[in-house]
Amino acid sequence: MPYNPGDDVVLVQRGPSPGGAGGAYRAFGETLRGLKQTFQRLTEGTKTIQYPEEKVPVYPRFRGRHKLHRFEDTGLEKCVGCSLCAAACPVDCIRVVADENTPENRVSAGERYAAVYEINMSRCIFCGYCEIACPFDAITLGHDYELSDYNRSDLIFTKEMLMAEPLDRTPLRTAGE
Amino acid sequence: MNEVVLNMPLALVGYYEPWWVQILKAVIIFAVGLQLVPMVLIVERKLLGRFQHRVGPNRVGPFGMLQPIADILKLLTKEDFRPRTSVGFIFALAPIISMVTAIAAWAIIPFSNTQDIFGTEVGFYGVDPSVGVLYAFAFGAIAFYGLMLGGWASGSKYSFLGAMRAAAQLISYEVSQGLALVGVIMMAGTLSLTEVVEAQQAEGWYVFPQIVGFIIFVIAGFAETNRAPFDLPEADAELVGGYSTEYGGGRFASFFFAEYLNVLVISGLTVTMFLGGWDIPFWDEPGWIHPFVVLFKISLFVFFFIWVRATLPRLRYDQLMSFGWKILLPLATVNALVTAILVVVID
Numbered sequence: 425m426p427y428n429p430g431d432d433v434v435l436v437q438r439g440p441s442p443g444g445a446g447g448a449y450r451a452f453g454e455t456l457r458g459l460k461q462t463f464q465r466l467t468e469g470t471k472t473i474q475y476p477e478e479k480v481p482v483y484p485r486f487r488g489r490h491k492l493h494r495f496e497d498t499g500l501e502k503c504v505g506c507s508l509c510a511a512a513c514p515v516d517c518i519r520v521v522a523d524e525n526t527p528e529n530r531v532s533a534g535e536r537y538a539a540v541y542e543i544n545m546s547r548c549i550f551c552g553y554c555e556i557a558c559p560f561d562a563i564t565l566g567h568d569y570e571l572s573d574y575n576r577s578d579l580i581f582t583k584e585m586l587m588a589e590p591l592d593r594t595p596l597r598t599a600g601e
Numbered sequence: 602m603n604e605v606v607l608n609m610p611l612a613l614v615g616y617y618e619p620w621w622v623q624i625l626k627a628v629i630i631f632a633v634g635l636q637l638v639p640m641v642l643i644v645e646r647k648l649l650g651r652f653q654h655r656v657g658p659n660r661v662g663p664f665g666m667l668q669p670i671a672d673i674l675k676l677l678t679k680e681d682f683r684p685r686t687s688v689g690f691i692f693a694l695a696p697i698i699s700m701v702t703a704i705a706a707w708a709i710i711p712f713s714n715t716q717d718i719f720g721t722e723v724g725f726y727g728v729d730p731s732v733g734v735l736y737a738f739a740f741g742a743i744a745f746y747g748l749m750l751g752g753w754a755s756g757s758k759y760s761f762l763g764a765m766r767a768a769a770q771l772i773s774y775e776v777s778q779g780l781a782l783v784g785v786i787m788m789a790g791t792l793s794l795t796e797v798v799e800a801q802q803a804e805g806w807y808v809f810p811q812i813v814g815f816i817i818f819v820i821a822g823f824a825e826t827n828r829a830p831f832d833l834p835e836a837d838a839e840l841v842g843g844y845s846t847e848y849g850g851g852r853f854a855s856f857f858f859a860e861y862l863n864v865l866v867i868s869g870l871t872v873t874m875f876l877g878g879w880d881i882p883f884w885d886e887p888g889w890i891h892p893f894v895v896l897f898k899i900s901l902f903v904f905f906f907i908w909v910r911a912t913l914p915r916l917r918y919d920q921l922m923s924f925g926w927k928i929l930l931p932l933a934t935v936n937a938l939v940t941a942i943l944v945v946v947i948d
Contacts, residue, residue, distance in 0.1 A: 448924070459908060468654065
């Protein structure tokens with residue numbers, strides 16, 4: 425008994441077979457249709473963004489270059505050198521060496537501070553786990569994505585570089601955009 | 602009548618021009634050709650970009666207008682490398698053949714008939730032989746020797762395949778192309794390109810009565826110039842670069858130059874044979890405007906060439922052959938036959 429798939433079989437709709445004079449005629453018509461299609465694209469203008477001069481705005485939650493923060497009122501660093509970010513980092517690109525705050529040399533608000541804070545940008549995958557792990561919101565990911573350099577060693581960002589305001593190079597998308 | 606013509610002084614027949622006019626004309630045609638090709642290059646790249654929502658080259662010079670000069674300079678300053686397996690003499694000769702035939706074919710495109718310039722009758726064409734169309738086809742056929750010899754002499758598989766494709770493509774298209782023009786030649790009753798245009802000024806453009814021949818000629822023109830969708834001898838996706846795979850530097854620039862000049866030649870021939878050459882309908886235009894009219898019409902065809910390149914994918918090889926032999930050739934033959942019958946009946 426032959427296999428009967430029942431009523432729920434949809435026959436495949438096949439196009440007309442090519443070849444012959446009819447096929448050539450159809451091909452000619454389709455060619456004209458294609459020409460019309462491309463001409464419409466020509467009239468639409470360009471969509472190019474001239475990158476170094478123009479930039480695509482990023483979204484507010486874009487994860488770009490990191491930034492270390494200070495308290496705005498006292499000017500003390502928020503980072504207390506707890507190394508939770510380094511522990512959370514999946515590619516192990518953060519290196520923190522903590523040191524004790526002393527009354528003469530008070531750097532952060534906590535008991536300790538980060539004497540060395542380095543992020544190896546050539547390894548960072550910009551996952552933002554460090555930002556989530558940080559109990560003091562000391563590190564956040566900014567909007568700067570133009571990080572390329574000629575030298576690998578130049579991609580290790582030191583604490584001073586991370587503390588500094590990033591060059592304001594990247595436009596931010598507005599709410600309605 | 603022939604005897605009368607032969608005994609006439611050459612100046613009266615219209616073939617004779619002072620030697621300095623001929624030299625001047627040759628230089629001007631060469632210079633115009635050399636100027637037009639870089640313009641076609643940049644226009645093509647800009648337009649292809651626009652067709653794909655891109656901008657195209659815009660960094661070199663204002664609006665990227667110096668890009669072709671940069672390209673050509675880059676190519677010319679490169680080493681003329683030759684593969685060890687190549688046949689030296691032919692390898693060097695092939696680009697020259699391509700270049701020479703393209704420029705020679707460009708010489709017969711008429712930009713106007715004879716004009717009076719400061720008391721000297723000057724024909725606005727390189728040469729106007731009485732067998733003008735055959736001249737064009739002769740050089741079109743020789744141009745393929747450039748591709749074939751170049752591909753064969755490279756001593757590379759890709760080049761060889763490209764050369765073979767060029768040969769096969771030539772025989773499938775040259776016939777239909779010639780037959781497509783037979784209708785025009787019969788209606789005009791002459792092979793001379795300037796006389797064809799003059800006949801069109803009298804009878805109206807041949808694109809309307811010869812619409813079938815026009816379409817066949819343009820399609821065959823795409824094959825003749827090795828451009829999309831018939832760019833099988835090059836076929837950069839399958840054959841790397843076809844006949845020009847092993848070429849680089851100035852020799853590649855020659856091939857490149859010849860290809861784009863061939864586009865201009867085919868456009869010019871189409872304009873001359875079907876679109877009335879320098880004729881503007883319903884207006885007795887002054888003589889100095891003729892070259893600009895021809896250039897304008899040629900630029901329309903160059904646009905069309907680029908438009909088609911932006912639209913159509915490359916045909917498969919058997920599709921191309923069957924299209925040439927099974928569709929174009931019968932159509933061209935029927936067109937020639939019907940035209941012949943109608944010309945006789947109407948006369």
